[in-house]
Amino acid sequence: MRTQNGGILTVILWLFVLVIGGIIAIRVIPAYIEFYAVNTSVKSIVNDPLEATQSHDTILLDLKKRLNINNVKHVHDKDIHITETNGHLSITVHYHVKAPLFSRFSLVMDFTAHAPEGA
Helix, strand or coil: CCCCCCHHHHHHHHHHHHHHHHHHHHHHHHHHHHHHHHHHHHHHHHHCCCHHHCCHHHHHHHHHHHHHHCCCCCCCHHHEEEEEECCEEEEEEEEEEEEEEECCEEEEEEEEEEECCCC
């Protein structure tokens, strides 16, 4: 019969790793879900043929409405860049999310959603 050395210490170490990993996952996953909503909204605006004929203010308003519907909280007006070259619409959204982990430790995540014509 085999015996295990350090059995309780190994269990405690694995529990510690799982708890830390779970806390990080709980803080990071909502930011990535929000990024998916931003990316989907940007691509749907760029792929809409009616949006290409709109003014920049109208496009910005439409994008902000879509982001509001998707409950996106971290994107502000200064993070959205709309360009149009030769009738092709391009939107870039670059924003940061700061997720608190433990007392003084936080995760800062950079996200960039970009959708050129036909993306």
